[in-house]
């Protein structure tokens with residue numbers, strides 16, 4: 487294991503149909519995050535649940551973003567991102583950032599948004615915000631898998647988080 491992505495299987499495998507896979511994934515509860523970025527390419531963000539911890543040394547997260555998301559070009563150009571984990575009750579923020587047509591850059595003018603060291607927008611009222619530099623990415627099928635090194639943490643007000651489960655928002 488040398489630390490780089492390595493292909494270990496034939497190019498294609500038979501897999502279950504997309505509808506079967508999506509139905510299975512709906513049964514998994516997942517925290518709802520706003521992935522933001524800010525830098526020379528501009529500021530934007532999108533709602534995402536495909537985030538997980540990889541390692542605590544160095545502190546590393548994995549984020550999966552659809553290639554068709556408008557944010558992906560800005561994110562990969564800025565090479566920074568912040569994972570803002572939403573509080574229970576922040577459904578309206580999740581819905582706003584889930585729309586490609588929303589005026590996302592101007593949403594960050596609200597005083598609830600600040601920055602840490604990377605310049606990516608940080609939601610002060612999020613449960614937690616993880617400010618990251620992108621260290622690696624790879625296109626896998628429909629998505630770009632991004633590895634990001636966590637450079638700063640902002641702990642927001644404690645309390646229940648917003649979770650997406652069975653195609654609905656829930657408070658956990």
Ligand SMILES: Cc1cc2nc3c(=O)[nH]c(=O)nc-3n(C[C@H](O)[C@H](O)[C@H](O)COP(=O)(O)O)c2cc1C
Nearest residue numbers: 532533534535536551552555556557584585586650
């Ligand atoms: C609950 C929820 C979870 C989502 N999770 C992801 C995700 O993990 N990755 C992703 O690429 N899109 C995800 N989306 C969809 C994006 O938020 C959506 O495509 C958005 O319009 C992308 O914005 P953009 O085109 O401005 O980048 C999710 C949407 C919702 C409502």
